Amino acid sequence: MNETGLAAGYFNDLYARDTDPWGFTTRWYEQRKRALTMAALPQARYHSAFEPGCSTGALAAELTARCDRLVCTDTAAQALHAASQRIERLPESARGAVEFHRWGLGDEWADEHFDLIVFSEVCYCLESASLRKAFEHAVEHIEPRGTLLCVHWRRKVREYPLSGDHVHAIARTTPGLSTLSGYHDEDMLLDVFTAGEREPLAEAEYLE
Numbered sequence: 001m002n003e004t005g006l007a008a009g010y011f012n013d014l015y016a017r018d019t020d021p022w023g024f025t026t027r028w029y030e031q032r033k034r035a036l037t038m039a040a041l042p043q044a045r046y047h048s049a050f051e052p053g054c055s056t057g058a059l060a061a062e063l064t065a066r067c068d069r070l071v072c073t074d075t076a077a078q079a080l081h082a083a084s085q086r087i088e089r090l091p092e093s094a095r096g097a098v099e100f101h102r103w104g105l106g107d108e109w110a111d112e113h114f115d116l117i118v119f120s121e122v123c124y125c126l127e128s129a130s131l132r133k134a135f136e137h138a139v140e141h142i143e144p145r146g147t148l149l150c151v152h153w154r155r156k157v158r159e160y161p162l163s164g165d166h167v168h169a170i171a172r173t174t175p176g177l178s179t180l181s182g183y184h185d186e187d188m189l190l191d192v193f194t195a196g197e198r199e200p201l202a203e204a205e206y207l208e
Contacts (some may be wrong), residue, residue: 010159015078022121024058029187036183037120037151038062040192046116046147052105053122057083064095067116073103106130109137115146123171124152124162131162131170139176142195148177151190164189 014021024030047068054060054072056079064070074080080100087098106126117138123131150171152164168189177193
């Protein structure tokens with residue numbers, strides 16, 4: 001393990017042994033988590049979204065239907081290749097523009113802003129100090145009243161520096177983020193934040 005998180009090459013080795021190491025396409029937990037994630041997004045559509053740690057693109061394939069533009073990153077070339085193939089199989093009329101880049105959450109952020117950032121099963125790969133910096137960078141790169149969604153497995157994984165509970169404790173204490181909603185059970189934590197002050201969804205649509 002290096003000073004920021006998991007050892008270099010950890011995920012490359014993982015994908016070399018198994019093209020779907022977490023069972024994104026087969027496990028009910030993963031299918032249910034994606035359904036909860038999509039349902040928790042407060043806006044019907046986003047113009048520019050960012051998903052670091054996209055893995056094989058199972059969530060990206062659903063996010064793109066709600067986003068004009070989606071930027072997906074991962075540290076493993078095998079994962080990015082699988083994700084790009086998954087997106088290419090989608091009907092062009094049913095997806096926005098999708099970009100893939102080899103990048104890790106502890107790396108320097110590009111000079112652009114998003115109205116949606118999704119941290120799904122990625123944050124516990126960093127040490128606490130690096131993760132706090134990643135959340136600070138997210139706040140710097142999210143548009144006012146943009147959405148940051150954070151969802152993680154709660155069970156202990158020996159190789160990961162942090163637990164899901166630790167990750168979400170850091171997220172909830174990050175300056176600049178306001179909690180909008182959430183869902184918690186024994187397996188997962190899902191928190192939705194907005195940048196700056198929260199605004200009731202119904203009020204945003206002039207409903208009473």
